[in-house]
Amino acid sequence: MSINAFLFDLDGTLVDSIPDLSKSVNLLRDELGLPPVTTGQVRSYVGDGVGLLLRRALPEGLFNQERRKRFMEIYTDHLTDETLVYPGITAFLDMHRNRPMAVVTNKPQALAEIIVERLGLARFFMDVIGAELALQRKPHPDMVNHALKRLASRPERTVLLGDHHVDLRAAHAAGVKSCFCAWGLGHDDGLRADFQAETTADLARLFPEVETP
Numbered sequence: 428m429s430i431n432a433f434l435f436d437l438d439g440t441l442v443d444s445i446p447d448l449s450k451s452v453n454l455l456r457d458e459l460g461l462p463p464v465t466t467g468q469v470r471s472y473v474g475d476g477v478g479l480l481l482r483r484a485l486p487e488g489l490f491n492q493e494r495r496k497r498f499m500e501i502y503t504d505h506l507t508d509e510t511l512v513y514p515g516i517t518a519f520l521d522m523h524r525n526r527p528m529a530v531v532t533n534k535p536q537a538l539a540e541i542i543v544e545r546l547g548l549a550r551f552f553m554d555v556i557g558a559e560l561a562l563q564r565k566p567h568p569d570m571v572n573h574a575l576k577r578l579a580s581r582p583e584r585t586v587l588l589g590d591h592h593v594d595l596r597a598a599h600a601a602g603v604k605s606c607f608c609a610w611g612l613g614h615d616d617g618l619r620a621d622f623q624a625e626t627t628a629d630l631a632r633l634f635p636e637v638e639t640p
Contacts, residue, residue: 430604430634432580433523434571436589437532437539437557438473439611441516442546445470446509451502452484458497459489474591474613476533476564499535506538507545513610515627520551522636527578529554531571531587531597533564553578565589566596571603586634588624592616606633 438444445466452472453463464484472483481498482490520528529552532539536557543549554577556562562569571587578585582602587594590611595618598605607620610627622633 568601
């Protein structure tokens, strides 16, 4: 049975947000009198939401809700300074523009919507589902199940594309197909995905354009 609907993680799947996340982490660390961390270090911190990003980026005991709030202020100011859509993504979305598609991300809802809009991706998606929608975050299936309802799509004909093991776990829990995007920021934690895309160029081969039934 062919894939009819597409769900996409955001950071590391559709967009490379590491430059702006790194800048924001280091601006916060500078305010706290801490030396900067590398882009590579920040890359290893992402994938599990803002709270865990900051817990990993700050020395033990320095994380609190006020610092999370301050980080969000800084990051909002620099949200799309250098964040870019991965090459090949827009062409793939355009190829399937008549299919039901949504973004399913652990990123805060408002920020996810801003990025999708500013980077010219909003026209492709029926919905952007982010954190703070009273849904449990990936790897829990809540967000995926919500997306299936929004898209009126059947699980067996839907694929979730993501670059982190939380995406694979959420897909499995919701009964949808999974595609691991190896160009991204995360890791598969040894889990097997239904599809494996090493680069964005693989997507058109894995999910070719098909006539609308």
